[in-house]
Amino acid sequence: MFDKIDTIKTHLLRWSGVVVFLLLWEAAPRLGWLDAQFAPPFSTVLGAIHELAADGSLAKHLVISIWRGVTGLLVATLVAIPAGFLLGLRLPVWAAVLDPFLRVLSQVNPFSLMPVFILFFGIGETAKIVVIAWVSLWPILFYTITAVRNVDPLLLKTARSLGITTGELYLKVILPASLPVIFVGLRIGAGLVFFMIVAAEMLGANAGLGWLVHNSAMNYQTPRIYAGATFIVILGYLLNRFLLALERAFFSGEQEQVDLVPARRSSAPSWRPGWRSAAAAASVIFVFLLAGGREVYLSNLANASLGGHLGHQEEAGEANVEYTCPMHPFIVREKPDVCPLCGMRLVRKSDAAHGAGH
């Protein structure tokens, strides 16, 4: 009984914080506490969201950003878990030697690595996926290494006494025993995905929530910045809740772990997916990846042809002036600005390579 009241109380408290925040957001610009130019009231942002939803572009941005986020996370997982097994179990010396280096890499501000990514992967879809995969890779890798090394030695001993092969030991004992800890790393990695989506979609994107934020900023459409940012926050929150729910379902006997890995955990699953539900989940993800990939492809395609038209016909005249960065010629803006990559002032494109090109 008390429990129930307590839960209701906790929920009220938690959500009342959000409500107060939204009220303040609405009131502050209206009362002149904040400059409405930079912080438009919540209702104005809602208006912008409504506008975006009405013409269907919001759905498109959502699908495209989720596609990039999920793909990046999948790539990170597929690289980090085998790498974690390899470093944690097969190459302990390498792991010890590489450890400081990997720590440094994982600490490097991913934004400052953008030029390197561009150098290696250009500004296409690959670069965006790589940027996202890069940030989520590290927690998954480190948690995997810790997990595979801390499997209960009694379990290993029991399995080994059966003359089990190494492959079976990995698949049937070490992987399932480490899964609860690996999953925590996965959840932390997933938390960084939407954090990086703005950066990723700065790289020559033409759709997606990150692009929406970025493009709106370039065009001084402040309410749309907040609209995009709101959805990025919501997506991040939902993904976290989803993964937490999965974690509880699989490893329910465990307490919620935020970022500490105890040496040994009493993993106690209440439910493990059978082959059928795992296959069902995999096919849902697969279908989404296909559908989202198609959306991304179409969007890239449409933009390529649209860009051509804009340049030659509709925007002919004074609007034809474009600004570009002398260091990063693929950065093109319709208004004077600084380069998002290096911070240099953009120069008129017609003054630079543009004239020669046409």
Add this chain to the structure above:
Amino acid sequence: MSNLAENIIPDQEPKIVIRNIGRTFHIKKSPAGPHDFVALQEISLEVQKGEFVALVGPSGCGKSTLLDILAGLAKPNSGAVFIDGKQVTGPALDRGIVLQGYALFPWRTVRQNVEFGLEIKKVAKGERREISTRFIDLVGLKGFEDRFPHELSGGMKQRVAIARALAYDPEVLLMDEPFAAVDAQTRETLQDELLRIWEETRKTIIFVTHSIEEAVFLADRVAVLTANPGTVREIVPIDLPRPRQNSDIRSSPEFGWTRHKIWELLQNQPPADHRAGEQRPVADAISPSAAL
């Protein structure tokens, strides 16, 4: 003295021959600097087929180390172990182990845990189910097949571990303080159950314990180990009638004498140089009961 003959002269080829096992650990980090630590020295023991032998000894005398060597999980520095005349070179499905910490796979149900060894043995699914059902029944866990380990009591977990070790039909069961973690009452129940299972399955069992009472209650013979280095002090035959389960044999005078004899052996450990090479006559060990 009539009980002497059957224990001294084996009437058949021994199932397990442990010959002059030595095991040394190289200690790198210690206050005394790096040195070699002799965990086991010249351990020799023969176990008959279907026999129940208990190993007792103080903590750290090398009981688990010896069991690891028997399981093929560790190699001795000297000596060898033979099972059915064949030298042990690694782990195999002819030996099953049961450890103190249950070591159940937490992501597997009771049935899936019991079937683990069968999966490794590549037994077909239908047959696996049949076998696991039989062994779950044998350890008295019918109705708990789909529970996860965290939903079981300590005693139930240990039953699952026993069923898992028996399911792939090893001829030898190696048990390392399997009942040390459960409460006294559950412990006695499990001991009764183990004797019943042993009589039904006729496995050869080597059972490590630090409880003298447990060793005397369960075993045909008790090997008393001493520490630093780990050696077999004496092998004490237990001449108590069977079946012992569900009886008040624990309160019989014979039981008390035997227990006291082993207790004395463990208390008055002779200095190391006296021990070497000397094997006391078994008659000494059982004199109180023989005098009856």
